[in-house]
Amino acid sequence: MSENVDVSQPHQVLRTPLEIASTLQLLVNTRAPLTLTFPQQGKSFRTYLVQVDSDRHTLALDEIISHDAAAFLKDGEPYRIESSHGGVLIAWECSSYLRSCTTGGLHCYQMSMPYEVMYFQRRNAFRARLRSAQRIDIYLDGDKLRRNGALRGRLLEISATGCSVSFDGNLEDQLRIGCIYERMSASAPLDVNLTMLEIRHLRYEARIDRTFAGVRFHNLNGLMQRKVQSFVNQLQREARRAENDED
Template identity: 35%
Template sequence: MRGPSVSDNAPQPPQVYRSMGEILMCLRPAVEQHLPLRITFGQQGPQFQSFIVQLDEAKGLIALDEFVPSEGERLLEQGLPFLVDSFHDGIKVTWRSEQPARRGELNGTRCYWIALPSALTYHQRRNAYRVKLLLNRPAKAQLLQGSDQLQLQGQLIDLSATGCKLRFPGNVTHLLQPGQLIQRFTAELPIGTIEAAVNIRHVACLSRLEYSDVGVSFDNLSGADQRQIERFVYQLQRENRRFE
């Protein structure tokens, strides 16, 4: 099986998995890393967020957390089909749910049981090595748009030569949209301050609205800045391997 075990950094074409073992292997990161799911009703319908709170392999079921916004639960209870997207480490996992959901409860909290998909699409899209910043090396980051349009301050979580992941306190999903160009991104690193325009790739609000993770790609990075970031990523890559 090639897909969840891929170790190189080359982008891979999308692959469709149909065996139970492959499907469970693709879904486990969403449970173990508490990854947000993007749920869409209809091709151009509203989008909602949820999490996988349990995988019941014996019964072939997935327990979904409460939806954000909660309006999504009404659509779910109507039995409407929906599309699910999950993103992590440059990998996109997608499947479609056609069967009605069943309302339930786990640990005193409402959940919704849905059937495990009979097939899902696994797509490794990143072609640049990305490193997580060491815990003893936090980096401040900002997104700025115009003089007072947008001013977000948070932290840089990981970095590659082509983009990075940012974390901001609270829910910023209403401020940022995939595909949006932000005029000014800055991050304070040991090598100096990085400053560039960035494209928003994905936005997710985590841990019950306590913080949001934002994936961005650099836009028209200068050659000097590109080389500076590549050297820093290589240095971090070596340090992370020693740390591990």
């Protein structure tokens, strides 16, 4: 996964307005996507930072076209924003109200500058790739897929923090980047059940008629964390043995 971040590791916290403004301006300049997550609702939405006003201590976010997001913001739900730049995850917690405004003739949302912004270093989590003979089926389900039913796919890679999967056909209209899905299970030998996940990357390959997705695990309990890590360690040992045999 490209978003391997170990939040237990030391991280830098920016607290001065100048540091925060200059750091967030990088996200504007590079047009880096932001993920706005409502933890209590288990839902995420994609947006962009379009303006940093250091004089007024405000930020402007691109319009979020979602009735759910608008309702959550109106109800004062706390949310988290995260993005990345230069190999570092940039994140901050929010509880301030987003006010509708216009910037450069475009409708957007204005919010207060955060009091602190966190830098999380990426973790070099081992990505274990399954061999072609190792087939593990995954099943993705939840309220967001109720209309079309559960999706069946195949596990390709896995790390302690997420995995890569593939599905038959074009699912770009069914799956959404930044969206959290309530239930994912995996067949033996991984044998993981009822795991929440977030779609971080999505692409359709028309040549082979398959959709590939990179996902990040959400709220893994202790037992599931141990099962995933144990499986990753097992694949790592097998990969090392295969390399030694080739040598």
